[in-house]
Amino acid sequence: MRDAMLALLAKEPAHGYELRQRLAAALGPVGEVLNPGQVYVTLSRLERAGLVRGVQVAQSAAPDKKVYEVTAEGRDQVAAWLLDSSWAKVAPVEFHLKLVAAAGTGLADPVALIDAQRRELMRRLREVQRLAESQPAEGDDSVLLLEGSALRLQADIRWLESCEERWTGRAR
Amino acid sequence: MRDAMLALLAKEPAHGYELRQRLAAALGPVGEVLNPGQVYVTLSRLERAGLVRGVQVAQSAAPDKKVYEVTAEGRDQVAAWLLDSSWAKVAPVEFHLKLVAAAGTGLADPVALIDAQRRELMRRLREVQRLAESQPAEGDDSVLLLEGSALRLQADIRWLESCEERWTGRAR
DNA sequence: CGACACATGTAACACGTTACATGATTTG
DNA sequence: CAAATCATGTAACGTGTTACATGTGTCG
Numbered sequence: 001m002r003d004a005m006l007a008l009l010a011k012e013p014a015h016g017y018e019l020r021q022r023l024a025a026a027l028g029p030v031g032e033v034l035n036p037g038q039v040y041v042t043l044s045r046l047e048r049a050g051l052v053r054g055v056q057v058a059q060s061a062a063p064d065k066k067v068y069e070v071t072a073e074g075r076d077q078v079a080a081w082l083l084d085s086s087w088a089k090v091a092p093v094e095f096h097l098k099l100v101a102a103a104g105t106g107l108a109d110p111v112a113l114i115d116a117q118r119r120e121l122m123r124r125l126r127e128v129q130r131l132a133e134s135q136p137a138e139g140d141d142s143v144l145l146l147e148g149s150a151l152r153l154q155a156d157i158r159w160l161e162s163c164e165e166r167w168t169g170r171a172r
Numbered sequence: 173m174r175d176a177m178l179a180l181l182a183k184e185p186a187h188g189y190e191l192r193q194r195l196a197a198a199l200g201p202v203g204e205v206l207n208p209g210q211v212y213v214t215l216s217r218l219e220r221a222g223l224v225r226g227v228q229v230a231q232s233a234a235p236d237k238k239v240y241e242v243t244a245e246g247r248d249q250v251a252a253w254l255l256d257s258s259w260a261k262v263a264p265v266e267f268h269l270k271l272v273a274a275a276g277t278g279l280a281d282p283v284a285l286i287d288a289q290r291r292e293l294m295r296r297l298r299e300v301q302r303l304a305e306s307q308p309a310e311g312d313d314s315v316l317l318l319e320g321s322a323l324r325l326q327a328d329i330r331w332l333e334s335c336e337e338r339w340t341g342r343a344r
Numbered sequence: 345c346g347a348c349a350c351a352t353g354t355a356a357c358a359c360g361t362t363a364c365a366t367g368a369t370t371t372g
Numbered sequence: 373c374a375a376a377t378c379a380t381g382t383a384a385c386g387t388g389t390t391a392c393a394t395g396t397g398t399c400g
Contacts, residue, residue, distance in 0.1 A: 002387070004266070007273030017351050026272045030263050035389065040353050045387080065351065075279070082270055082280040085292040087328070088261065091202050091321040094176070098254055100198045100313060101179030107247070108254040120257040141272060144338055148331040149263040155327035156259070159320040166316055174359070189379050207361065212381050217359080236368095237379065 001034075002042055003081040006051055006070065010078045013069035015057070016040050028142025029131045030149065043068055051077055092156060099167065110167045118160045125153040173206075174214055175253040178242065181224055182250045185241035188212050200314025201303045202321065215240055223249055264328060271339065282339045290332045297325040 008014070008022050020039045024031050046052040051074035054066045070078070095117060102108040132146040180186070180194050192211045196203050218224045223246035226238045242250070267289060274280040304318040 004269040004273065007269065007277060010279065011273065011276035015351080016353085017349095026269060027265065030265060036351095037353075037390075037392090038388070040351095041388085044353080059351095078273065078277065079279045082274055082285065083288075085288055087289070087293060087296070088264075088266055090296070090324050090328070091317055092260075092324070093199065093202060093317065094260055096313070096317045096320065097176040097179065097198060101176065101183065101250065102254055104183035105179060105250065107182065107251045113254065116255075116257055117259070121259065124259070124262070141268070141338075144335060145263055145265065145268045147334055148268065148328070151327040151331050152262050152264070152324060155323040156262070156320070159323050162319055163316060166313075187379080188381090189377095208379095209362075209364090209381075210360070212379095213360085216381085 001038070002046065003078070005039070005042055006046060006074055007078045007081065009052060009068055010070045010075055013067050015065040015067045016043055017065070019043070019068075026142065028140065028145060030142065030145050046074070050074075092159060099163065103167070111164065114160050114164045114167065118157060121153050121157050121160070125150060125157070128153065173210070174218065175250070177211070177214055178218060178223055178246055179250045179253065181240055182242045182247055185239050187229070187237040187239045188215055189237070191215070191240075198314065200312065200317060202314065202317050218246070222246075264331060271335065275339070283336065286332050286336045286339065290329060293325055293329050293332070297322060297329070300325065 004026075005019060005023065008019060008026070014022065016039045020034070020036060023034065023039075027034075043052065043054070047054050047068070051071060052068045053071055054068045056064060057067050058064050098113060099110045102110045102113055128146050128150045132143055132150070176198075177191060177195065180191060180198070186194065188211045192206070192208060195206065195211075199206075215224065215226070219226050219240070222243060224240045224242055226240045228236060229239050230236050270285060271282050274282045274285055300318050300321045304315055304322070
């Protein structure tokens with residue numbers, strides 16, 4: 001989030017409210033979760049870190065706004081972020097740990113967890129596909145993001161099949 | 173992490189050092205990143221939250237250890253965690269934002285980013301597959317986790333193809 | 345007048361990460 | 373004796389999350 005906001009500001013200065021909209025536009029339906037407050041929290045932290053500079057701007061027909069622009073140091077940071085090839089959490093670690101825990105504690109049945117999870121992921125997959133079809137503009141990049149989500153969901157659903165094969169039979 | 177540790181303690185009480193090993197065993201090669209200090213930080217936070225109870229145990233032939241066991245409230249929490257069907261970040265949001273930022277700022281070329289990322293993911297995929305083959309015990313659950321990683325990596329690589337199609341041609 | 349878009353923030357907390365700090369026992 | 377293993381923690385910081393708090397201008 002932090003780096004992404006900084007990068008958007010590197011493209012063009014903006015105030016918080018505007019930045020939030022730009023972020024929402026870049027993410028499409030996926031970004032519907034973001035909290036308004038977070039933007040301002042992050043902006044002030046970026047400013048404290050010297051990556052961004054804020055200037056108060058008075059407006060006649062609207063409340064004052066505070067426009068932020070990147071500093072030289074901030075721009076360096078963006079460039080570094082873009083060149084960083086790390087890739088977020090590629091393993092479904094959490095669910096794997098749930099299976100282990102379910103089997104170990106007897107608080108839940110592993111196979112039942114797998115089934116519930118698959119139903120949930122399939123529900124989401126349908127939702128994502130529905131959203132992808134009903135996306136307005138054809139030049140909208142956020143459709144790509146939906147496609148990425150769908151591919152991952154399909155991979156995860158396939159993984160759950162493997163899990164089921166592995167855990168079926170040795171139920172406790 | 174927090175919930176997973178709690179769940180492991182729900183199976184059987186343990187002290188920090190032991191818990192770290194159990195966690196490492198459950199995760200296999202994927203879990204090699206975990207920091208020793210984190211375990212103790214998390215245990216004390218769990219204790220503060222009243223989800224576990226720690227008891228000092230003196231040992232003759234080794235340093236004292238502190239054994240933690242779940243409380244009733246902790247056990248409830250584990251059950252709730254197991255039944256919670258949320259699923260971590262299914263969309264490759266960060267990279268998508270990088271592409272948008274690269275195109276917008278001119279600080280990097282989107283297509284070059286995609287190529288670099290694909291090389292990186294393919295490298296990881298090979299690594300994961302190598303690890304899966306060289307796993308010792310055949311009854312080891314952590315192989316499943318590696319399989320999940322591999323499936324996701326393949327999905328992400330396929331997604332990068334789509335990205336490339338979309339971004340090629342409109343290079344700046 | 346009431347709802348909605350515009351516009352901004354603070355306080356508190358949870359969690360992960362890292363660096364640092366300490367010490368005992370076993371084994372080569 | 374040195375190194376590895378066993379064993380535990382604290383302090384500080386970065387980031388995300390949420391709830392709360394505040395106000396203006398426009399339009400129906």
